[in-house]
Amino acid sequence: DIVMTQTPLSSPVTLGQPASISCRSSQSLVYSDGNIHLSWLQQRPGQPPRLLIYKLSKRFSGVPDRFSGSGAGTDFTLKISRVEPEDVGIYYCMQSTQLPWTFGQGTKVEIK
């Protein structure tokens, strides 16, 4: 199974400042079609997960452009350019290149 490791596990941030979350996979996520099937999800308190980014860097419909995804091979990053109050929650990376699909442990973003 591909293990997904996120850092940090907790990220206190200042409103209006940037935030960055890293995700590392135990194997390359490059699929035979050349795509990297890495997505990022946000889970606000008491809510189900919500898709933010898919295929490494594609922003899902309705997701603010302050969220961006990047990376290559086994190292990936989610960036929030300016943190807003509604960004508080837990962020997960997920790989869907290989079964079983696996998630990172989650990174809790909170306001300082």
Added chain:
Amino acid sequence: EVQLVESGGVLVQPGGSLRLSCIASEFTFSTYWMGWVRQAPGKGLEWVTNIKQDGSETFYVDSVKGRFTISRDNAKNSLYLQMDSLRAEDTAVYYCAKHGDWCFDLWGRGTLVTVSS
């Protein structure tokens, strides 16, 4: 409104069985892969199973193989998860999720399954 609504979660004894349901609204259910993802209390997300549009292909995480069965009824816009031989470690909120482009792009609010004596 495009949505998924799960039901069927209850308190069940170890070794017992349960069937979860998920009803899809406002999208063409029959044209999408679907899946279930679970989240144990206070823990992270764990993929459980996926099913192809016509039900001809299914995949499971090893920990539920032989105990859980995913199925669907496209005429009823419904997804199911039959859970047998339940264990304490199956206690979780179970989310129904729609596949997007190699991802889960729509999630239900979840239904809580508690396995305890």
